[in-house]
Amino acid sequence: MADQSPSEMPLSDEMLPAQRREHLIEWFENNHAASSQDLARMFGISVSTVRRDLDLLASEGLVKRTHGGAVALRNRSTWEPTTDEARITAAEEKQAIAREALTFVKPGQALLIDTGGVVCHLLADELAKLNIPLTVITNDLYVANALTYRENIALHVPGGALRFGSYSLLGSPGEEFLKDIRCDIFFMSAAAVDETCVSETVLELSQLKRAMVDAARDVILLADSARFMERALHRTVPIERISRIITDDGLTAKSRERFPSPSPAFHIAPMQPQDRA
Incomplete structure (x- = not known):
């Protein structure tokens, strides 16, 4: 189970919050940004659950919240997103x-x-x-x-x-x-x-x-x-x-x-x- 990628393993609202957030962190390590709606659809969880998880990850400095979702934190010295x-x-x-x-x-x-x-x-x-x-x-x-x-x-x-x-x-x-x-x-x-x-x-x-x-x-x-x-x-x-x-x-x-x-x-x-x- 631990070897599966987030896209291969749907989450659920009933999953332990720490487990859900671990998989969200893994997703943001490989991707730059997503809306709350997109994350809810990808992981099979409710939008309200995604928002709570993103708020906590943002408070821990792991992502940066936007009104519609979140962005991964990157060193902007040389990195830039694609268009x-x-x-x-x-x-x-x-x-x-x-x-x-x-x-x-x-x-x-x-x-x-x-x-x-x-x-x-x-x-x-x-x-x-x-x-x-x-x-x-x-x-x-x-x-x-x-x-x-x-x-x-x-x-x-x-x-x-x-x-x-x-x-x-x-x-x-x-x-x-x-x-x-x-x-x-x-x-x-x-x-x-x-x-x-x-x-x-x-x-x-x-x-x-x-x-x-x-x-x-x-x-x-x-x-x-x-x-x-x-x-x-x-x-x-x-x-x-x-x-x-x-x-x-x-x-x-x-x-x-x-x-x-x-x-x-x-x-x-x-x-x-x-x-x-």
Whole structure:
């Protein structure tokens, strides 16, 4: 029995809690994230049981809770999720953050949209629904596709070499283009954030983001709470370069107090009833 994988051995609500949690821990050792509903379906237990187990594992520092489920804790120095993993990780939080970011968009603005973050893809999907004049510059092919054929949006894609497995165009073409750009807002994503800096796992991505920061009047960081109090390998910019941070309420007030004040200013994205699970 002990040699069976979690997917091969259904759990039950009647199983000893310690046994259930042992198998959940094993699952998270091999997988990045899941919703409570998915875990309940996979293991044949109730959603309420999954939530109680995840709460306890989170209190022991074994996983990090999200509104819809949980994510495995990883060393973010060099590790990053695939795009598919990122789409299901803190999905509700990212959607709420994108909606809150939209409140800072005004007609006639020039916006820089970051590459490499699913939250920026969600923001692009929201921007595509607007009917106001905007100029958008991005090196992300998903963002560009979402905003293509929108008569109200002047879209610029500086270009570069596509990073395999992503939508990111990296390299000197984009960085050179950005030297002469002056935008109103740069909506930025990040692999990791702490009270000193924003950081990335890939050097070329970090270099492009620095050029984007330099090209914008205001820098608004969009990051779910699972990315905080971590540091990736490549330092992008000091935290003082960030004007505002939009995140979810999973980032505690105690953690926020470690950041300099008054800049960056924190905005906690409100969750809608359908977001909570």
